Amino acid sequence: MELQMVHRFLESSAATRPDKVALVHDGERVTYRQLNRSASRLAGFLVQRGVLPGDRIAILLSNGVKYVASYYGVLKAGAVAVPLNVETGQATLGRLLDELQPAGIILEQGAGHLLQQLHQAPPSVRFLVAVDASFTRSEPRLVWGWEEALMAEELTEGTGRLSPEALASIIYTSGSTGKPKGVMLSHRNIVSNTRSITQYLCLTENDIQMVVLPFFYVMGKSLLNTHISVGGTVVINNNFAYTASVIRQMAEEGVTGFSGVPSTYAYLLHRSPLASFRDRLPSLRYCTQAGGHMPREIKERLLQVLPPHTKLFIMYGATEAAARLTYVEPERLQEKLGSIGRAIPGVTVRVLDAQGEELSDGECGELVASGPNIMIGYWNDPEATARVLDGNGYHTGDLGYRDADGYLYVTGRKDHLLKVGGHRIDPQEIEEVLMSSGSLLEVVVLGLDDPLLGKKLVALAVPLGGNPSDRTLLSFCHARLPRHKVPGEIRLVAALPKYPSGKIDRSSCLSLCG
Amino acid sequence: MNLKDEIRNFVVENFLFGDAGGLTDDSSFIREGIVDSTGILQLVAYLQERYQVAVADEELIPENLDSVQRVADFVEGKRSGAPCAGSEG
Numbered sequence: 016m017e018l019q020m021v022h023r024f025l026e027s028s029a030a031t032r033p034d035k036v037a038l039v040h041d042g043e044r045v046t047y048r049q050l051n052r053s054a055s056r057l058a059g060f061l062v063q064r065g066v067l068p069g070d071r072i073a074i075l076l077s078n079g080v081k082y083v084a085s086y087y088g089v090l091k092a093g094a095v096a097v098p099l100n101v102e103t104g105q106a107t108l109g110r111l112l113d114e115l116q117p118a119g120i121i122l123e124q125g126a127g128h129l130l131q132q133l134h135q136a137p138p139s140v141r142f143l144v145a146v147d148a149s150f151t152r153s154e155p156r157l158v159w160g161w162e163e164a165l166m167a168e169e170l171t172e173g174t175g176r177l178s179p180e181a182l183a184s185i186i187y188t189s190g191s192t193g194k195p196k197g198v199m200l201s202h203r204n205i206v207s208n209t210r211s212i213t214q215y216l217c218l219t220e221n222d223i224q225m226v227v228l229p230f231f232y233v234m235g236k237s238l239l240n241t242h243i244s245v246g247g248t249v250v251i252n253n254n255f256a257y258t259a260s261v262i263r264q265m266a267e268e269g270v271t272g273f274s275g276v277p278s279t280y281a282y283l284l285h286r287s288p289l290a291s292f293r294d295r296l297p298s299l300r301y302c303t304q305a306g307g308h309m310p311r312e313i314k315e316r317l318l319q320v321l322p323p324h325t326k327l328f329i330m331y332g333a334t335e336a337a338a339r340l341t342y343v344e345p346e347r348l349q350e351k352l353g354s355i356g357r358a359i360p361g362v363t364v365r366v367l368d369a370q371g372e373e374l375s376d377g378e379c380g381e382l383v384a385s386g387p388n389i390m391i392g393y394w395n396d397p398e399a400t401a402r403v404l405d406g407n408g409y410h411t412g413d414l415g416y417r418d419a420d421g422y423l424y425v426t427g428r429k430d431h432l433l434k435v436g437g438h439r440i441d442p443q444e445i446e447e448v449l450m451s452s453g454s455l456l457e458v459v460v461l462g463l464d465d466p467l468l469g470k471k472l473v474a475l476a477v478p479l480g481g482n483p484s485d486r487t488l489l490s491f492c493h494a495r496l497p498r499h500k501v502p503g504e505i506r507l508v509a510a511l512p513k514y515p516s517g518k519i520d521r522s523s524c525l526s527l528c529g
Numbered sequence: 530m531n532l533k534d535e536i537r538n539f540v541v542e543n544f545l546f547g548d549a550g551g552l553t554d555d556s557s558f559i560r561e562g563i564v565d566s567t568g569i570l571q572l573v574a575y576l577q578e579r580y581q582v583a584v585a586d587e588e589l590i591p592e593n594l595d596s597v598q599r600v601a602d603f604v605e606g607k608r609s610g611a612p613c614a615g616s617e618g
Contacts, residue, residue: 101562102562253559253560254559254591254595255566256558256559256564256565256566256568256569257559257569257589257590257591257594257595258566258586258589259586259587259588259589259590259615260589260590260591263590263615278566282566282570285570286570286573286586286589287586287589288585288586288587288589291586291587456570477567509567509571510567510568510570510571511567513565513567517566
């Protein structure tokens, strides 16, 4: 029977390639046998603590071997893995824990404020595993060390019978449109999406993936599962800010795949030795990009700078889709440079109007997706679930159209549309024009309240160097956009606020504007 | 003010909003969540402008830039012409 549970990826690879290196992190090399054993022991520990199928276990760890062992260990125990950003502020964390009512929390020192605030944890929390803290044993026993937890006996594989429909993970969206929502993904959701991705990327056990994106972000999770499922190797580097260390390690480890969001590539192009390493990355088979629209100018430069044998996959997805929905085949990228491609195997993406009717080629509507990867719903939020899931599938909130060849294009987000004067304006188009000036690292176009226009367009732009004047940029826009789409103001700033995934945080940008 | 104090001040003012609490000379900017990738670019731009040193792409590694002490040593090395980590390209 085909493997149907997420943790079976690890178990199956450990059975067939026990001595293969699964993870590389900070000089540590961990084999599949070692990783699977740690995960099974953690699962054994969780069951000893009384964890039951469906119980939530919050994971507050940065990318590393312990994160991966925890993730698969929680799944092996039949529990629900809830990875959270280690840097979540205390107030938000308190709120998330309240709504999750987790049975336990696995955390590292960075999330140590939680250890000091134990009395604020919800009563559902029966234990904490502090992976790197030294602490004095207290009674009643609440806090356990990592080594202690791993002294438990391994949970026998196949213990307990879970349905593939069972909840596997809750992943929080970045909250770009209101408060973060907990996306409930079943084993089936994750397994089916993992299979589709391995298929179109042609992943094999020879693949070695460099991971700079956090595992708590859905794309990071997907990189992990796809490579563990094929018995490949995941190289974890948490130092992306030091781009030279990442590029150098890619060369040293013979990395075959690299993945990023638009800002990842903007940085690599702007300030990294990527171009000078062109001849030193003979194994780099492909790069993938998802996590939002990447300006055409960056795609073109990337194609020039990457080694000639490296394919670039432009992809599109959503947390609600267990990561992936569409991709552009690298062979057609030049021809379809502005496109997000076509649906991945097993998934359907249609363009629907407000009444749910499918639109013809070229007509603009909402992208609606269906398939085995679409989430169960939002945790504890049936109203928000009902707003995006219906008989037609998952309403992405992205607006776009399909061309005559079946390729999809995103023109913007429903909730980013700005009403300026009598016009509905999508900021993405203006951002694209500003980026094509070639003088910016990144830009965001926002609508500020305006008594006359409703909203006034303001661009926050990070210059690449030198200092392009706002007047030059405005006249660049004037030459390419109708008057009502030209920002009223362009403010040059040193940096744009971002989420840990690297995506631009529009609401924080808006607060920057005062 | 010496070089290290200036660098510390830059980090405190730009990334810690004036609150230096807990920042030591050896605090890792990245591991301790003090500076993100955008911040490293700002820091490098500052070093280039303030101390008139050139920072090559190959030198963007934690050994050169991941704490107040490392940045100070890196800039000192640049000024004295000593080879820096990563500079062989």
